[in-house]
Amino acid sequence: MFAPDGVHELPWAPEDRVRRLEGHAEMRAHMSRLAERLEIGTFRDVQTIRAGDDTVVRATGHHRRLDGTPVVLRYIWFITRRNGKVTHLQDYINPRAAPRRGGGEGSAR
Numbered sequence: 001m002f003a004p005d006g007v008h009e010l011p012w013a014p015e016d017r018v019r020r021l022e023g024h025a026e027m028r029a030h031m032s033r034l035a036e037r038l039e040i041g042t043f044r045d046v047q048t049i050r051a052g053d054d055t056v057v058r059a060t061g062h063h064r065r066l067d068g069t070p071v072v073l074r075y076i077w078f079i080t081r082r083n084g085k086v087t088h089l090q091d092y093i094n095p096r097a098a099p100r101r102g103g104g105e106g107s108a109r
Helices: 023-035
Strands: 002-009 020-022 038-051 054-065 070-082 085-093
Touching: 002 023, 020 023, 023 038
Parallel strands: 002 085
Antiparallel strands: 002 020, 038 054, 054 070, 070 085
């Protein structure tokens, strides 16, 4: 999905969390750590707007913590593609709603 030099930005992430991932290796490592806290479920209410190589996506993710607690996250993504691969993704998710390592804060609504 991502170009080898693709960038995934999380502009709303707190200072102590990942805010920018560059390249496949960083993205894989991040997703691996995320899988230790969250089981990715389904995305609903997906809306897309396309303009050339740019796409805006709004969606609601229905996921679960590893203990089974439901987590609902709302996403807005600004995506730029080149030759069919994502070169830049700005991920506007509410970081306070995302599960933290060890259970911590997160929305179950």
